Amino acid sequence: MDTQINYANVMITKASTAVQCFFYGIYTALFTICTHIILKRQQRRYHYLIAIFLLFFLISAHVLLSVVDDAMWYCNLFDCRWQSESLRGRLCTAKFELLIAASAVADAILLWRCYTVWGRRWQIVVLPMILYVGCHVTGFVLDAPQSQAVKEGYKSPSGILIGSLDIAAIVAGAIGINNLVLSSMIAFRIFKVSHELESYLGPAARNLYRTVIAVTLESGITYSSFISLLFFIEVHQLRVGYQGEQSLVLDTFIDIGMRTWSPLAGIMSIIIIVRVALGIGFNDIEGTVTSMHATIASDNAPVLDIHTSGAERRDSITIFNFQS
Template identity: 20%
Template sequence: MITLPEASLLALFLETLFYGVFFTFYWLALVILLKKRGIQRDLLLPVATLLLCIATGHLIINFVRALEAFVFNVDTIGADAYYSNLASPLGLAKTALYVTQPTVADSVLVWRCYVLNNRSLLVGIPGCIVLLANGAIGYYIVWSLSQAIAGSTALIIVPGLIITFYTLTMLINIAFTTLISWRIWRSRQPISGSSAELLPVLIVIVEGGAIYATSVLALLLAFLTGSNGEYPAMDIASPVVGIVFCLIILQVHFHVGNNPQPDSPPKPFTILFGERGEQNVSHSMEPMIEETEVIQSDVMRSRRLSGDEC
């Protein structure tokens, strides 16, 4: 079985690796989003930047902790005792950042689902309640860890709350990803020939949700089995959240946006966006793009470019 110091070093290595992937994806997504207007630039760009800042802070804390455990305090405390102290300020800060990262990303997921369902309060209110409850549980766990005594473990302090947090995080992602996919499919299904065009968009959504949910599931299983593999799984979760967020933007832009489809009436998209989109569509597609989330906006943009070339 892997020891705690070994697990911490492995976590640092894997987090650095995944952070490099996230950092690269962020700059690619930044180039794409800077060319957009409206909600894409006003919301997605700040969120992507915030996710990068959180992941950067998380990685820096892990580096500092590694230096203290294996270099500065190796003769006084020892790496095993250092990492076993759950109430250390750096450890608590790292856990708080871990709780913040999925909360921010899931907020965008709930918002996207709310928009696609015609801004229905039946979707928005329950989503916000579950999201806030999960965030409150996460920060309460951080506070509980701050009260931990030397030698205690997370399995002893708040096992039920930790399991609840992991489970809710995974269920929020699965539920809202499924609802988004179902809403898009249902709205476009009556349109002739729309299935083949819609499939790449759905694949992008489902892939992103599957990657995120799988990482949380691995973390939950490691915690339930009492394995130190929980620490690598937890530390890579921070950059993975950002990777999934940027990956959806990149996949839509390069896979969907660069595959122009024949011109067709824009009415099916107004089904997704509500009356507000219907008022704008008679004048221009561009205002409607500003009102929508990134997946549908890139599809509409590719259609407009295709029409100009013809």
Template identity: 20%
Template sequence: MADFPIDFAYLVGSWCAAVLWGVYGVLFGLCLWLVFNHGQLHPVQLTAMIALYVLATCHISLDFARLIQGFIYTDSGLDRIYFFSNVALHINVAKDFLYITSLILGDSVIVWRCWIVWRKKWLVVALPILMVTGEAIAGYVAIGKYLSPELATDTSVKPWGTAMFSVSLATNVLVTSLTAGRIWWISRTTNKLMAGGGTRSFAAITLIIESGLAMTIAKVIEFATFQIAFAGTVNMQAIYIMFELMPQLFGIVPTVIILSIQVGVTSSKAYSAGNGPRSFPRSNPYGSNSGEPNISSFGRRTPGNFPIVSVETNTYGDHHGSEIELGSKLGSKNSKLPNLERKTSTDSSLA
């Protein structure tokens, strides 16, 4: 296996992170514009989205400062490699602190999303919460070893890093499965009685699975490169590329989810025009006697003379704890088809 030295890894990783940060900035700005002009977002999601962007920006700023120090203010290649390998430098410790904080915040967001989808059942998210707590402890202990009076070694840091990466990967897979499975179970009962709901719920499930799969692949690569780098058998430092990329991915993935939902909501013709949140449907939203098609929360047309059931809004909408679990309402044998009013919420709890 060819060598991949640490200075080259930092250079490649910083360049890739800069590209992702530019993409992230555009997505973040567009998402904020849509939220504040055309929709609403849960305060938890809005706070997390802004915090993740701030953390990603601070991380890449420190990365650029470290590149300048390493490539401009060193006299030789050996000095440069020694500089980048010195994990005890304050700027490196600060970068790692931002990285781990972004990791914990990103995992906390998907756990919160799962909690909302499961109608705030703490028992369901008890294990994921413990897992996030465990990865936080492992990550910050690893940083603490860099600051200890005794110089940290690979053998002392590797167990904590392995624990953090593996637990984070398991948390991502578990929570994504719980969230997508819950939506599928609710829509399963709904689809037996009402037409058109399957497409909308399938879009929600696909969105969650694809986002979870993207993070899972990234974390698998990160875990593998970490094990190779700390094995000590080859000089393969590709892990530092992932260290630079991951803070951007932690923010890009949930931002893309929010943006996807906001675009679907704001493109709907069923919402009134004007300033402020588009949260009121036009008159005659179900198209009675008119046959005019409606637009679902994901921008798909549905028959005008049929009541609309939005599995996404009924499941994710957290309107003061008053959301209705549609599947349980339609599950009984003697229940009649309810005359449901469409909830025109844009409280996108998917991200």
């Protein structure tokens, strides 16, 4: 029986590590592109660089600690005597704190975007800001007894506590719901402005802003929905217990979700920052009209495309313009 449990745990760890490395690779590529774009712009906005470099450091540290924790878990599986349970408990605490810190930076970017999209009206973001502070502060405070709790509850192969009072599930649920609110507010604002822009630019603006709405949903709401789904699955596990093949599948999803949380948050943030840096985001109607005129005027300009066919060429940098 122990052999079967160990084999299942090894499979969960391998699957979780593979998915985490895959999303971290995507995030690293987007981080490199984003840094290059910002540095190439004439007007370098260094607060963007500070945000993405801070986020990159936190996410990379979280991934590194996950790899170290995996090595310690494998060592414990083969009865290595040098491993200390207290050391692994502190490692689990550090991983969770890095995860919450990375989430805090990414959610701050989403909160800032909601604030700018709504014309810098602080009244709009008061409630999400309170929830934002409450969620992340609660995560850090509840994480204090995590080392002792790991010994008392069920522990996944990656060291994340699953069972009893699951701190990760509580924080994930609160953060996911708050992010869903923010993303919905951004999407609603873009939808509203897209209709108002038709009086300035006519039907030409309609398709572009439908695409912008889709981008907002895919970058913000998809991430938020993923975190919320992670929370509901964990609640289900707490109610039915950690037994059976179905539980093994859900355990795997939870472990993968906790590992990919930070890279997904980074991907969402990078997309938002790149769109703003390229000038294809918007803050108000007047500014968007100017941006739209520039976009429409540039449609006839010859540019380079990696997918050349005949004389047609377009700039591959429009990967972040998401034109329909």
